[in-house]
Amino acid sequence: xxxxALDNEPDTGCRLCQDKEAxxxxxxxxxxxxxxxxxxxxxxxxxxVRGTEQQGAFFILAKVNESNRYQFDQECRVKAVKxxxxxxxxxxxxxxxxxxxxxxxxxxxxxTLNAAAKYGFPTEKxxxxxxxxEDISDREHLVRIVEHYQxxxxxxxxxxxxxxxxxxxxxxxxxPDYLKLDMKLIRDIDKDCKKQIIVAxxxxxxxxxxxxxxxxxxxxxxxxxxxxxxGIALMQGYYFARPSFESLPEAEPGSLDGW
Numbered sequence: 594x595x596x597x598a599l600d601n602e603p604d605t606g607c608r609l610c611q612d613k614e615a616x617x618x619x620x621x622x623x624x625x626x627x628x629x630x631x632x633x634x635x636x637x638x639x640x641x642v643r644g645t646e647q648q649g650a651f652f653i654l655a656k657v658n659e660s661n662r663y664q665f666d667q668e669c670r671v672k673a674v675k676x677x678x679x680x681x682x683x684x685x686x687x688x689x690x691x692x693x694x695x696x697x698x699x700x701x702x703x704x705t706l707n708a709a710a711k712y713g714f715p716t717e718k719x720x721x722x723x724x725x726x727e728d729i730s731d732r733e734h735l736v737r738i739v740e741h742y743q744x745x746x747x748x749x750x751x752x753x754x755x756x757x758x759x760x761x762x763x764x765x766x767x768x769p770d771y772l773k774l775d776m777k778l779i780r781d782i783d784k785d786c787k788k789q790i791i792v793a794x795x796x797x798x799x800x801x802x803x804x805x806x807x808x809x810x811x812x813x814x815x816x817x818x819x820x821x822x823x824g825i826a827l828m829q830g831y832y833f834a835r836p837s838f839e840s841l842p843e844a845e846p847g848s849l850d851g852w
Contacts, residue, residue, distance in 0.1 A: 616664050619645050620653045622676055623836035627687070627807060627829040628844065630817075630852040636827055637685035637720060638841065640673035647838050666691045667701070671708040674719070678712035680841055685718045689752065692723060692734070698741035706745065720748035720771065736767045743770070750807070755795065764802060771827075772799050776810020779830070783815040796823050814848075821852065 622640040629636040644652045657665050670688055677686045709716045721742055723735070739749050750771035751763065755778050774792060782788045799806045808820045811830030820828060833849070834842040 616661050616668060618653070618656050620668075620672070621645055621839055622673055623647075623838045624677075624680070624841055625829060625836040626684075626834050626842065626844070627809075627827055628833050628849065629826055630821055630828060630849070631826045633849045633852065635682070635684045637687050638677070638682060639687040639722075639829065640669075640677070640689075641836050642669065642689075643838060662691060663701075667704045670705045674705065674708040674714050675712050676839065678714045682841060683718075685720050685748065686714065687720045687722050687750065689722045689724065692738055698738045702742060702745060702747075705747075716746045717748075720750055722750045722752040722773065723769070724752050732766060739767050739769065752809075755791070761795075761798065764798065764804075768802055769804060771805050771807055773807045773809050773829075774825075776830070779808055779810045779816055779820070780812070781816070783813070783819040789819065792820070793823050796825060800824065 621643055623643045624638040625641060626635045627637040627639060628634070642650050642653050670690070673686065673688045705719070706716065708714075709719065723739070742749055748770040750773055751769050752773045753775040754772045755775045772795065774795065778788055778792055782792060796806050805827060806825050807827040807829060808817075808825050809829045811817050811820065811828045811832045813832055816830075817828060817832060832845065834844050836842065
């Protein structure tokens with residue numbers, strides 16, 4: 594039934610990704626783990642876009658514009674799933690996506706579903722991250738995207754939560770599976786009472802809405818210890834592991850001890 598529904602969807606947007614010459618540049622990914630400190634295992638790997646010669650994300654994102662945004666978003670999904678399957682991990686895979694590049698949710702998700710089937714990566718282990726810092730002019734369209742992705746079995750997350758346009762108001766419109774706290778809230782949180790109060794409030798709201806919270810940008814043991822004390826077990830950052838180019842990084846020595 595799901596495939597039949599997809600086949601009946603308009604494919605105006607999907608025709609854009611058939612023109613493989615339109616993008617004009619190549620890219621790949623580095624991977625950074627998100628650790629579950631309760632189990633001391635890797636919960637997920639986030640796919641972070643990189644140039645083919647290990648250039649940073651901004652080098653690639655500077656090449657993205659209105660004319661190629663759709664195809665770039667689609668190719669990101671395929672490349673991330675393909676590389677994840679080749680690396681052979683059984684954790685989740687976090688992929689950033691651009692809501693403004695999605696024309697019709699059911700049509701635009703076809704590429705991801707096809708890639709997951711082709712490369713044998715479970716759809717239920719794919720988590721799409723929405724950048725809260727991206728200005729979304731059509732909030733109803735965003736809700737349709739997220740709800741359709743969830744109906745297909747994908748996880749959804751709001752990335753950089755607390756740094757962008759929407760904030761807690763976005764949670765009144767839809768319920769993601771995860772919130773990733775912005776690193777500006779995390780930095781020196783063990784020393785900053787205001788940040789502690791804000792983060793504790795966000796975690797409380799998330800728990801009541803049955804949303805899991807992820808702390809990103811964790812750089813010190815003290816930050817990790819405070820976050821863990823608030824009930825956050827999922828963490829990502831240089832304290833635990835740096836991104837690794839087209840490979841899976843090891844945890845920093847001692848970073849998972851004592852939890």
